[in-house]
Amino acid sequence: MSIVIKHLSFTYSAHTPYERKALENINLEINEGDFLGIIGHTGSGKSTFIQHINGLIKPQVGEVEIFDIKLTPEKKPKVNLRKLRSKVGMVFQYPEYQLFADTVEKDVAFGPKNLGLSADEVAKRVKQAIEMVGLDYEAVKDRAPFELSGGQKRRVAIAGIIAMQPKVLILDEPTAGLDPFGKEQILNLIKYLKTHCSPTIIVISHDIDEITRFANRIVVFNDSHIAYDEPMQQLFKHSRQLQKMGLDIPRAVKVVNNLRARGVDLGEEIVTAEDLLKAIIKRYNEAHSTDIDENAGIFDMYDFSQKWLTSEQREELGLITRKEEPKDEKSHKVGKKFGLKNDKKIKPAKKEVESKSKDKEDKE
């Protein structure tokens, strides 16, 4: 068991006129390997909940146990929060607003540096993380984060978290505000991280069709409580109740429910577009005595899910930024734009890391 939450309650602005209950007696176990989706309308308590998981909020009532670290309302014993946060990585909403360093490399290095890792290890992890989010390390490392596009910035922000190699990765609305293509890229990235970086992933999203693309388990928050905690394929038996809570249900489920109301029953457990395609083709074959392959329907908004690692196709899909001009000139230009003098030109972070490790060696 990675995370165990027992009897957790939380109230904002307690004992004031603004008092508001955010969580009430939450009990939940999150297992290693879970791909957990959390849904619930605004104000249902889901954000308050996840902030407990990496110790941003201390429990008021109840306890949160993450691996072997226990968070309780008591002040003692003191909890090693740094250790906790190296295990639980949190990508906030609009994480690109939190980029702050003058180069991509420095920004991504901030987390691992604070974990107290050696300079070599930091440099290694930074390179790995930047490549993992699908950016070309050499092309972006010395660039200022704000020169990048919105989707690229978000990937840099995610790289900053996964460079800490967390065992549990939490993403709060990871695709909010992106265009459809940017959304696809992030969704594919999350799937990739599940197998290559963090074995347990928790995603909060308002878009149920997004959650059902990867989650194997969905927790529904409603009015400070957990309303449902079900395997993904089972949850939408409660469609009507979910809609009553003001939540969307997957489009495929809507279509299935509508068809059922009109006398065409495609069966239970259809949640994703792929499920629906299969069921329709199967039924069509039965009705028309045809022999169409049930897997012939491909729901390809953009067909690049299988093409992750060939660099040519990555480039084609814009996952790698082509260098348009020499890097040095670029960093020079940034300096100029912000009124920095030439002698304060942004130095490549790598040199700094190298020289620091050199210092260390010298001392030793």
Added chain:
Amino acid sequence: MAVTLDNVTYSYNIDDSHRIDAVKGISLNIKDGTFVALVGHNGSGKSTLAKLLNGLLLPTSGEVKIFGNSTLDPNKIYDIRKNVGMVFQNPDNQMIASIVEDDVAFGPENLGVERDEIINRVEWALSKVGMLEYRKRTPFKMSGGQKQRLAIAGVLAIKPKILVLDESTAMLDPRGRSEVLEVAHELNKQDGITVIHITHFMEEALEADRLIVMHDGRIAFDGTPREVFKNYEELKAIKLAVPWETQMAISLQKAGIDMGDGIVNEEELVDRLCQLL
């Protein structure tokens, strides 16, 4: 004509020798009272276009006219800004007062409107967006959808003829999005306000009278949403998507099931499937 663009180009200067053309020679007419959806991937130039409409940006070449007045004419810019109200993406960045009615009154106060008239307008604007009961409350504790509706009320109090929503639904949850869209459609239908709604959500574009797709600073498609969505291969190629239901019909069609043409919503998809199954 509410909006006329005549061969408009806008370039951002990066430095003395580098320029990026965000809008490239666009010509466009928008009739008074139309609900226009404007879509395009990030960097396609749609937000630049929006800012050209009320003179926040001035065209590098060409001319933007609002009800016949050019944004290049310094004597008309005040009128233009009164006529073109803009609501932006982030609901938290657009509140200036700590009480709802003060926030809505800010616009007309700055235009020197009479006190009695301001009171009328605030009341009218808040009731238009369904927020009148919140008039004495503080905006900071509200939901994103409420804040965006309040931002719309603040713009309405200036009595604009054109409302530009620059990705105003992007940061909202589904409930907030439908609240804002409902208000925009009502203002369009009941008060005849021209709405230009910039969005990434294709299903929001479906409800519009006219859908304009931008790509690389130019207009790639312009027509009714139904017409535009027929070009799904091209839309994908420029990093846009078609509505989910359309994609479903296309996928079935490709698998060998005759889905007919032009399915854009759930009702049409279910109707066709009922015929087939």
